[in-house]
Amino acid sequence: MYSITVRDHMMIAHSFRGDVFGPAQRLHGATFVVDATFRRGELDADGIVVDIGAATQELSGVLGDLNYRNLDDEPAFAGINTSTEMLARVVADRLAERVHAGALGEGARGLEAISVTLHESHVAWASYERRL
Amino acid sequence: MYSITVRDHMMIAHSFRGDVFGPAQRLHGATFVVDATFRRGELDADGIVVDIGAATQELSGVLGDLNYRNLDDEPAFAGINTSTEMLARVVADRLAERVHAGALGEGARGLEAISVTLHESHVAWASYERRL
Amino acid sequence: MYSITVRDHMMIAHSFRGDVFGPAQRLHGATFVVDATFRRGELDADGIVVDIGAATQELSGVLGDLNYRNLDDEPAFAGINTSTEMLARVVADRLAERVHAGALGEGARGLEAISVTLHESHVAWASYERRL
Amino acid sequence: MYSITVRDHMMIAHSFRGDVFGPAQRLHGATFVVDATFRRGELDADGIVVDIGAATQELSGVLGDLNYRNLDDEPAFAGINTSTEMLARVVADRLAERVHAGALGEGARGLEAISVTLHESHVAWASYERRL
Amino acid sequence: MYSITVRDHMMIAHSFRGDVFGPAQRLHGATFVVDATFRRGELDADGIVVDIGAATQELSGVLGDLNYRNLDDEPAFAGINTSTEMLARVVADRLAERVHAGALGEGARGLEAISVTLHESHVAWASYERRL
Amino acid sequence: MYSITVRDHMMIAHSFRGDVFGPAQRLHGATFVVDATFRRGELDADGIVVDIGAATQELSGVLGDLNYRNLDDEPAFAGINTSTEMLARVVADRLAERVHAGALGEGARGLEAISVTLHESHVAWASYERRL
Numbered sequence: 001m002y003s004i005t006v007r008d009h010m011m012i013a014h015s016f017r018g019d020v021f022g023p024a025q026r027l028h029g030a031t032f033v034v035d036a037t038f039r040r041g042e043l044d045a046d047g048i049v050v051d052i053g054a055a056t057q058e059l060s061g062v063l064g065d066l067n068y069r070n071l072d073d074e075p076a077f078a079g080i081n082t083s084t085e086m087l088a089r090v091v092a093d094r095l096a097e098r099v100h101a102g103a104l105g106e107g108a109r110g111l112e113a114i115s116v117t118l119h120e121s122h123v124a125w126a127s128y129e130r131r132l
Numbered sequence: 133m134y135s136i137t138v139r140d141h142m143m144i145a146h147s148f149r150g151d152v153f154g155p156a157q158r159l160h161g162a163t164f165v166v167d168a169t170f171r172r173g174e175l176d177a178d179g180i181v182v183d184i185g186a187a188t189q190e191l192s193g194v195l196g197d198l199n200y201r202n203l204d205d206e207p208a209f210a211g212i213n214t215s216t217e218m219l220a221r222v223v224a225d226r227l228a229e230r231v232h233a234g235a236l237g238e239g240a241r242g243l244e245a246i247s248v249t250l251h252e253s254h255v256a257w258a259s260y261e262r263r264l
Numbered sequence: 265m266y267s268i269t270v271r272d273h274m275m276i277a278h279s280f281r282g283d284v285f286g287p288a289q290r291l292h293g294a295t296f297v298v299d300a301t302f303r304r305g306e307l308d309a310d311g312i313v314v315d316i317g318a319a320t321q322e323l324s325g326v327l328g329d330l331n332y333r334n335l336d337d338e339p340a341f342a343g344i345n346t347s348t349e350m351l352a353r354v355v356a357d358r359l360a361e362r363v364h365a366g367a368l369g370e371g372a373r374g375l376e377a378i379s380v381t382l383h384e385s386h387v388a389w390a391s392y393e394r395r396l
Numbered sequence: 397m398y399s400i401t402v403r404d405h406m407m408i409a410h411s412f413r414g415d416v417f418g419p420a421q422r423l424h425g426a427t428f429v430v431d432a433t434f435r436r437g438e439l440d441a442d443g444i445v446v447d448i449g450a451a452t453q454e455l456s457g458v459l460g461d462l463n464y465r466n467l468d469d470e471p472a473f474a475g476i477n478t479s480t481e482m483l484a485r486v487v488a489d490r491l492a493e494r495v496h497a498g499a500l501g502e503g504a505r506g507l508e509a510i511s512v513t514l515h516e517s518h519v520a521w522a523s524y525e526r527r528l
Numbered sequence: 529m530y531s532i533t534v535r536d537h538m539m540i541a542h543s544f545r546g547d548v549f550g551p552a553q554r555l556h557g558a559t560f561v562v563d564a565t566f567r568r569g570e571l572d573a574d575g576i577v578v579d580i581g582a583a584t585q586e587l588s589g590v591l592g593d594l595n596y597r598n599l600d601d602e603p604a605f606a607g608i609n610t611s612t613e614m615l616a617r618v619v620a621d622r623l624a625e626r627v628h629a630g631a632l633g634e635g636a637r638g639l640e641a642i643s644v645t646l647h648e649s650h651v652a653w654a655s656y657e658r659r660l
Numbered sequence: 661m662y663s664i665t666v667r668d669h670m671m672i673a674h675s676f677r678g679d680v681f682g683p684a685q686r687l688h689g690a691t692f693v694v695d696a697t698f699r700r701g702e703l704d705a706d707g708i709v710v711d712i713g714a715a716t717q718e719l720s721g722v723l724g725d726l727n728y729r730n731l732d733d734e735p736a737f738a739g740i741n742t743s744t745e746m747l748a749r750v751v752a753d754r755l756a757e758r759v760h761a762g763a764l765g766e767g768a769r770g771l772e773a774i775s776v777t778l779h780e781s782h783v784a785w786a787s788y789e790r791r792l
Contacts, residue, residue: 001524001525002481002484002485002522002523002524003481003522003523003524004480004481004520004521004522004523005520005521005522005523006519006520007386007518007519007520008519009385009386009387011288011292011293011294011384011385012292012293013277013291013292013293013334014293016178018178020178020180020183020186020237020239021178021183022185023331023332024275024332026332026333026334027277027333027334028275028276028277028293028331028332028333028334029275029276029277029278029292029293029294029295029334030275030293030294030295031293031294031295031296031384031385032295033385033386043479043481043482046414046416046417046477046479047476047477047479047481047482048416048477048479048481048482049481049522051416051417052480052516052520053418054416056519056520067287067292068287068288068290068292069290069291069292070277070290070291070292080179081178081179081180083175083178083179083180084136084184085134085135085136085175085179085180085181086175086179086180088134089134105416107416120184120275120295121273121275121295121297122139122271122273122297122782122783123138123139123140123188123273123782124136124137124138124139124184124188125136125137126134126135126136126137126181127134127135127136127137128133128134128135129133139782141781141782141783143684143688143689143690143780143781144688144689145673145687145688145689145730146689150442152442152444152447152450152501152503153442153447154449155727155728156671156728158728158729158730159673159729159730160671160672160673160689160727160728160729160730161671161672161673161674161688161689161690161691161730162671162689162690162691163689163690163691163692163780163781164691165781165782199683199688200683200684200686200688201686201687201688202673202686202687202688202689212443213442213443213444215439215442215443215444216400216448217398217399217400217439217443217444217445218439218443218444220398221398252448252671252691253669253671253691253693254403254650254651254667254669254693255402255403255404255452255650255669256400256401256402256403256448256452257400257401258398258399258400258401258445259398259399259400259401260397260398260399261397265788265789266745266748266749266786266787266788267745267786267787267788268744268745268784268785268786268787269784269785269786269787270783270784271782271783271784272783280574282574284574284576284579284582284633284635285574285579286581307743307745307746310678310680310681310741310743311740311741311743311745311746312680312741312743312745312746313745313786315680315681316744316780316784317682318680320783320784344575345574345575345576347571347574347575347576348532348580349530349531349532349571349575349576349577350571350575350576352530353530369680371680384580386518386519386535387518387534387535387536387584388532388533388534388535388580388584389532389533390530390531390532390533390577391530391531391532391533392529392530392531393529403650405649405650405651407552407556407557407558407648407649408556408557409541409555409556409557409598410557419595419596420539420596422596422597422598423541423597423598424539424540424541424557424595424596424597424598425539425540425541425542425556425557425558425559425598426539426557426558426559427557427558427559427560427648427649428559429649429650463551463556464551464552464554464556465554465555465556466541466554466555466556466557516539516559517537517539517559517561518535518537518561519537546706548706548708548711548714548765548767549706549711550713608707609706609707609708611703611706611707611708612664612712613662613663613664613703613707613708613709614703614707614708616662617662648712650667651666651667651668651716652664652665652666652667652712652716653664653665654662654663654664654665654709655662655663655664655665656661656662656663657661
């Protein structure tokens with residue numbers, strides 16, 4: 001099994017609902033350093049998983065819709081805790097939509113899975129992995 | 133599949149028995165930077181894998197029983213080489229006991245697996261993964 | 265010249281005023297991974313710059329007053345852009361106050377300088393250095 | 397499941413063929429920071445996956461055959477794009493040959509899988525995983 | 529003293545002349561992860577050293593003139609060993625030209641020094657620092 | 661001012677004397693990831709600060725005299741707390757001796773300063789800088 005991973009980041013504000021979150025129930029924020037991994041069993045005709053430049057561009061596009069925003073004000077997240085693991089899924093699902101829409105090229109049709117890791121600090125991170 | 137990972141560290145002395153270990157048969161030591169990963173298929177009612185604060189606290193508790201010690205003197209490790217991979221299992225098993233005892237809360241009952249990575253330097257690390 | 269550095273982090277929300285900031289004029293947030301460095305010409309009687317445990321505790325205390333907050337609502341920052349470099353100074357100055365108040369012990373009276381670096385992402389960080 | 401990972405690096409020149417590569421069709425180069433992971437279900441008689449020193453030496457041997465070279469001139473890669481993911485496979489396969497030839501010792505016969513990650517920068521890396 | 533640092537990278541081929549370089553006399557390559565630091569005594573009217581976005585853009589411009597190239601073919605480097613430390617100076621000098629030309633804005637006139645670090649691997653890097 | 665830095669590591673046991681050290685008064689250990697930096701105002705005739713390969717070799721030699729040892733048993737450290745900052749000085753001084761003895765070659769006579777950083781964990785490190 002082959003994979004490639006590209007890294008970018010976003011800087012957002014949000015708050016959580018639920019006693020378990022303690023002081024994180026207050027409005028605060030995070031830099032998420034985001035790693036997006038694309039997996040497949042065999043390389044494409046160019047000898048790659050997917051073009052690293054194209055993957056970087058699509059990840060940047062997905063993050064651009066979230067970056068420099070207060071997620072508490074985003075209709076897409078109404079009633080949802082935008083935890084690090086939940087946002088990992090959001091990024092993975094939006095990348096999957098772009099793969100299916102052909103944004104990563106015809107060769108990317110052979111991709112089998114995507115996993116996304118969001119690093120919220122040097123001591124905590126979360127991931128979500130899904131099939132394509 | 134979702135996961136969250138938290139990082140902490142411990143500083144221990146130990147020695148190894150066996151020719152394969154060469155100079156590491158002498159009493160020496162290590163800083164282990166420890167990453168503990170918790171996995172599950174679905175998020176809990178709060179939209180998380182497990183509370184990152186609680187996971188950090190339990191990892192700190194497990195490492196606190198090993199930290200600033202000479203592992204050669206610990207009865208739990210009599211006759212055992214405390215290799216990096218063996219210690220990864222020890223930390224994972226002790227975290228699993230805490231999960232089963234409810235230390236990470238009721239929501240943590242949905243956890244499916246734990247993996248633990250111990251970094252012994254910038255160029256070597258070891259992991260152990262187990263079901264819960 | 266000797267130094268020791270300790271690392272911690274904080275997660276805050278804020279916004280900037282000024283066209284130069286572009287989309288960062290919106291309410292957003294950041295994780296700041298914070299490195300605090302203490303410098304002196306000679307070691308103290310225990311053979312250290314300052315106790316790493318005490319330095320870690322004081323840095324945690326300084327960051328605790330900022331962590332999980334919207335800095336736009338903090339009276340201390342009224343009318344100020346809480347840029348990464350400005351916050352590096354705030355953390356350095358507050359650590360200096362603690363040194364002068366004796367919070368790091370009598371040995372810490374020999375400290376000559378403090379520098380603080382705030383990492384806002386894997387590709388950008390800012391520092392402030394001052395005398396004690 | 398246990399694993400150990402060792403890290404080394406190599407510095408090579410190469411070029412790619414195919415429009416998808418854009419400016420990387422020109423002769424350029426890369427530092428690949430290489431992580432080689434060895435996996436097995438149970439530890440050997442010494443309580444390890446495989447000796448970290450031996451693993452480091454064999455990885456260094458494999459990279460030594462590629463290091464400080466222009467891969468466009470290597471017969472082994474004639475007609476092949478030496479993409480990061482393709483080179484991850486080359487390193488993994490060559491390590492597997494060494495395991496099978498006994499270079500990592502008799503205990504290494506219990507190894508079940510190898511994965512190799514090549515970091516081409518701080519924002520992009522590729523992996524290949526195979527059975528032994 | 530305040531500073532901000534931004535990070536980017538470039539991937540180049542080159543070779544060295546001189547027995548001291550051993551196998552690096554052959555055509556090979558490197559990824560250089562490049563950190564550019566800008567320093568000044570006082571912040572500008574916006575409360576910053578220089579805009580991180582503008583600094584990132586100018587660093588990208590400087591690296592774009594070197595990226596994906598064989599430096600042995602670049603007239604600017606004829607007769608020069610493009611060592612990591614030499615390239616750190618090249619990048620710093622070209623950034624300084626851009627500052628003097630106003631590319632980082634009027635506020636950047638207050639910059640006092642630039643330092644540039646090129647990481648050639650996880651175990652070696654080089655820096656050059658100069659006044660503005 | 662130019663510099664180059666090379667990284668290696670050592671794994672040692674030791675204990676501290678003094679109430680300030682708390683549980684670190686017990687026999688424990690550390691991995692020290694060691695960065696050695698060499699500085700000079702002008703490059704040598706080969707266009708370098710000092711050969712990175714030679715610097716790596718000499719750093720390895722210095723660390724080899726400390727690696728896999730219990731520092732409490734080393735006569736050189738009798739009556740001394742082998743704190744991270746103290747060991748940074750030991751490594752720097754021993755590297756300086758090697759420079760003065762010609763181990764880094766004639767070109768290295770132009771070196772002006774050495775600084776050494778020992779990382780004891782991902783959240784704490786210490787440095788010592790000296791003239792040559």
